[in-house]
Amino acid sequence: MQLIECPWCGPREEVEFSYGGQAHVPYPDTPGELTDEEWARYVFFRDNTRGRFAERWHHSAGCRRWFNAIRDTATYRFERVYRLDEPRPVTP
Amino acid sequence: MTSPFRTAEGGRIDRATTLEFTFDGQTHTGHPGDTLASALLAAGRHQIATSIALGRPRGVAAAWAEDPGGLVQVEEPFPEPMLLATTVELSDGLVAHGLPGQGRLAEVADSARYDGVHHHVDVLVVGAGPAGLAAALTAARSGARVALVDEQSEAGGSLLGGADRLDDAPAMRWVAAAVAELAAHPEVLHLQRTTAFGSYDDGFVLALERRTDHLGTAAPKQVSRQRVWRLRARSVVVATGAHERPVVFADNDRPGTMLAGAARTFLHRYGVLPGRQAVVFTTNDSAYDAALDLHGAGVRVEAVVDARPAGSPQRREACERAGIPVLPGAVVVGTRGVERVTHALVAPFADGEVGAASPIACDLLLVSGGWNPAVHLFSQARGRLVYDETLGAFLPGEELDGLSVTGAAAGVLDLAGCLVDGQRVARAALSALAVEPAGEDRLPTAPEEVVPAAPLVLWRVPDTSGAEGTTSFVDLQRDATVADIARAVGAGLRSIEHIKRYTTIGTAHDQGKTSGVLTSGITAELLGVPVQDTGTTTFRPPYTPVAFAALAGRDRGRLFDPERVTALHDWHVVAGAVFEDVGQWKRPRYYPRPGEDMAAAVLRECAAARTGVGILDGSTLGKIDVQGPDAAVLLDRLYTNMISSLKVGSVRYGVMCGVDGMVIDDGTVLRLAEDRFLLLTTTGGAAKILDWMEEWAQTEWPDLRVHCTSVTEQWVTFPVVGPRSRDVIGAVFPQVDVSNEAFPFMTWRDTILDGVPVRLARISFSGELAFEVYVNPWYGVAVWERLLEAGRPHGITPYGTETMHVLRAEKGYPIIGQDTDGTVTPHDLGMAWAVSKKKPDFIGKRSFARPANQDPLRKQLVGLLPVDGQTVLPEGSQIVDFLADGRLPPPPVPMLGHVTSSYRSAELARPFALALVKGGRSRIGDTLHVPVDGALVPVEVTGSVLVDPEGARRDG
Amino acid sequence: MSPRTPGADLPEHPDFLWRNPEPKRSYDVVIVGGGGHGLATAHYLAKNHGITNVAVVEKGWLAGGNMARNTTIIRSNYLWDESSAIYEQALKLWEGLEEDLGYPILFSQRGVLNLAHTLQDVRDSVRRVEANKLNGVDAEWLEPDEVRKVCPIVNTSADIRYRVLGATYQPRAGIAKHDYVAWGFARRASEAGIDLIQDCEVTGFATDGNRVTGVRTTRGDIAAGTVALCAAGHTSVLTDMLGIRVPVQSHPLQALVSELLEPVHPTVVMSNAVHVYVSQAHKGELVMGAGVDSYNGYGQRGAFHIIERQMAAAVELFPVFARAHLLRTWAGIVDTSPDASPIVGRTPYDNVYLNCGWGTGGFKATPGIGWALAHTIAHDEPHPNVAPFALDRFVSGALVDEHGAAAVAH
């Protein structure tokens, strides 16, 4: 039960948020031109990093805004949250 | 029954009040302030139960939650399994008995209330002993918001069970003053009888408050029996004290064998003499206090057996003064007695070798092997533990953000040190929170203590009894012994986790509070490795057991999950509707008339809609208002069909797919303006589709100028369905030209009814002429009743979801989630017409081109007509090929698909079904078979539209 | 002396379980992951194929991952043909496993009830029961009064938020004692000469073109003829080292146990709408599981609100549980795949086999997957039971989607 920092609402209980998986996986520009394999990569394959992971979160029970976070999947600690219009932070 | 072991005076019990209780069928008395254990000890009873596997007598061995011996079952006031006699507060009328191993649940539901509360503080202090109180006072004096929780019935911690002095007065006077001062701070929450049982991220601590049990049958019914506090603290101070550690020796489980500190507690706190003739076996100085205090209370202390070669030079003199023999360099190697210890077998001990034993008569054998700091909450918060060679225990090995450990829990074992440490830790916590400590923050003065002699770390005494460790108990609750650990090591096990599983040590009610560190030590000794390398098993929540009902709290019965209802709900109830759960919604399934079963009611409702007029409460349909210059662009990307070409005033059916090309929802879209749409989703899909749209709009296409707003509860929706629906709508909304020419199918019109805006739409989910009425729910009941009134001459019939399903199935309209299961594409549903070929892309499009989507044997939605014209195929039935001999082949039998929907049709005067069938559309006209109750029912495959395939009826 | 408590005298473990060898420099087969699947694969490599120059390398202690953390439910009543084939083969092996391993695994075929609370639950349940019957899997649909006969303590009254409308029942399903199972496989493998190497974490792979030549570990480099990855929740950590993309996500899955109680719950009950699954283990403790925590996590711990919700569900369905006590909670790491079915078979490397994505189904599949993976390794050809679960199904779109149909996937 951790607190997650919504970039807008501030820290809220974990239960107010829903998880959106890996961040920075853009929808392909022209899906029709992709091979089946390339398309499958987009549809089904996501990184499953152990450690620092850039991922999407949704403050679903609050302001309903999506945002991104850098979180450690081993410790669960959030290192950074950032808005969708902010670049992925450079992490050491 | 008398209480022969009760002292004449002293203790923190209310001697003026007598409580009566029953244990193992015998009636005893005690006083408020007693626990079941202290009252039984006062009566001279040590044995509480027999052990789980070996059936050996077991008694009270500690004074609180670490007790491995005294398991009881409570029967009155309400059955509760497996509690410790040491933690059950005595109440009048309590009935309990000893438990050999398994508890018993009540046979009826528990009527007590339970609840949970969120609470936020700057500083949470866990434990109201000297360190905790010092910390809480420092924090409170700064003006910070503070919570102090403690598991005992009153504050004081170790001071409750001792005779310490502070400021030249009994230490409990300082405790009382501290409690009073805390009570005077408005921002302090002080809870006793409250056990912090779980420590999580970001200062989140769960604590269980036992609110009414001590009141017995007088407990107020409207107050929760137990409360789970969800404490969120910016800083947590763990001051949970330490558990005394036993030393293992042969037959160390005889009732009357007790931790030394526990005996002190029973004496000082409860006014109970745990025996008359004691032997004290120790490896450290703390047990000398027990020997001297018991001596002072009149107990004959036969010997202090000190395993250290020189014993305690510091304590020798006091013992000599009291006439207590001290045997340095000696150990207890065993005991005699069955239901009660009668002798301690004492032997010389040097360099790990045991000499010849001689018995010393006693009825009380006190043991102390040192102290294990209660690091549970620290470890649960993922703090690293390090083994301390001097203490023979694991200590917090790192600083954690926002959580600090103080006092005995941090290995500080003297009173003055605990006070100073508590204050220090609280000040550090305040400093981290940028809170200024108060100027006046005085600590009481503790008398100077002699520096104790160094303790000896001794896990076990070599077994000279011949039993080879099989009676040297490590975990009394699991009957697990030194021999079991040795066997595990011999079996090839090295990990402490394997040892635990092999021996089951630490898995019982006490979760290894006394046995855990012993096991690590003994295992390390047997393997010849450092204790640090062996480590401990993981400390997991809860610290002490918590009743399921306490965690369920108030989320039970009606409040288990919200019931969502429409504005018409009360009307439906009065009308006698039978309800169906659809997600969280309660929807009328049908409205039986007296004497009708569901089949009869549904046939009647269907006939009304097909031949006259019916009305449905469709308000649960999800509704989303989509606005903005780019609204049509967003919808074109999300629906499989083209939405941007829809004209204002018109309605279009649309399908949405996931990126995998599978249908996720369907519904109608009303174009309200160039830049505004109203989307109707399925009842179950409403929240999911809003989430889906916002996710795409926010995360992928933030450049689109479009906003989505849920308006599900902003509109009630009443489909008025059937050939006479035009008459009804025309009568209620006279300003609207309801003719087919003026108001064609798949269009909508706004009107005003008595000043209230109403929207009408020509949408049909039944194939009949139909109008959907949309209005603000404030006026929902009134408009519904107007429609009923106007429909009365036409026999207007309210119908429920079952009839809705029959009507739509007769038309082959699928229900997403019933006729689909996440593996079905629009093409599979025969809805290629709803998939745009013009749009370059939409969500799901690319997936349609995958190889598996080209398989001609994909399952497709078709109709099924049972050939006998009688059988209603059970929904979910499987469909198989027919064998030449008319029987099924042996398993596995190839399956062609399954029945997704199946009903009796009033219109067709026969049952029919929808089904997903492999290559279904190419099988139209074929006969397939459906196993039903052991028989094979022949079915004819048909197109999915069985009623009015030409669509002649929708315009009336 | 009073009589022993029922269940107190669980069968004892043998005096010897396994050797603790130093790793050799080279093995014909290196199995990465000493959990149930790795150990079962080792056993069947030796038993069925005579392949014993095998190492099982385990980064922690044997069977200390999901094998030690699951709720021990065994059943085979899955919807799709492909799933029911592999789980039913596993169930048949379970039925003979005690004899095969010479170990008292306490396989108790007490049946599993999957409760239906909504009309759609009923449809899905009947669909699964009918499919099971045609696939030769024992399955029945029970009406509420029949549910009550099988498990009298289930709340089948109307006084409940989501009424029990019936249940599927698989009589041959049940539970087993997980440590006993794992240790039975481990002992047999060790006896056969297979090296079980603990505290041995794989830190990398040595490769030569399309072949892996060995594993680098915290206990030194080990050459390998064939490598099988059986690392469950940690699969991605290994495949990342190999540069193989696998569509699994690792999530915490929590479970809990009560104190020992007199027998009260005779079967296994699972519910999706009122989300909980519960059995009463041999010693008398109630063992329960809940939903998967939503986010990726390797921490073997989850959030407490999941436990609280699970307790609410338990008390709702079993009112007599109110004063049972939560004794211990824990979490495993489940590797979930996009279609809730496992991923087994070949990888882009010629001599590396993959076995992952079992989500919540891993324990019950243990002997079945061990059998099939050993066959696959021995013949360098996917066993027919695992062929449908190849990685390339995500490209073709031929998924085995157990989400919608068997929503209770545990």
Place this chain on the structure above:
Amino acid sequence: MAELLRTHPLMAWSRAFERLPEPVGITVEPFVATADVRLASVGAAASEALGVDLPTVPNTWVPTGTGRAVWLGPDEWLLSSTTETPEQLEARIRAAVLPLGGSATDVSAQRIGLRLTGARVRDVLAKGCSIDLHPRVFARGSSAQTSLGQAGVVLMALSDAGDDYVVLVRSSFAGYLADWLLDAALEFTTTHDS
């Protein structure tokens, strides 16, 4: 025909609310015209068009004279009015914000308001609201979209003493929340232990 009678979801609860003791007061605020407003940026133009300065600090609300303006998100507000009909309010707001690239949606019946007053209402809310409602943190002018029990709510503080709040709840959840509140208030309903 007669005028269309209005109903709201909590009519059946009014007696139960009336019976509550003074420290836990619950009254229903039904039939309030409310619009959901979306606007990418607020400035002088928006203020002038709307006649109110929309609050830009997250988790706040301001009175507007005839209603309230509640921050819901970085580009989203709830605007209520006790003097306009729902359609009047939506039309006015929509006309005001459309030129600024905004939008407005009538959500008057989407939620219903409950006014919670009294010395114990903070304790009642704390049974199901994980947000810190201490007046030091959540004083008059504070708002939050969060969960209360298992219902999504918009919560507003109306006093600096922690004894006056408004809870807006989705209409279909209103009965659940009312039951939940009454159950939470039960322990305060009798002053003596009996």
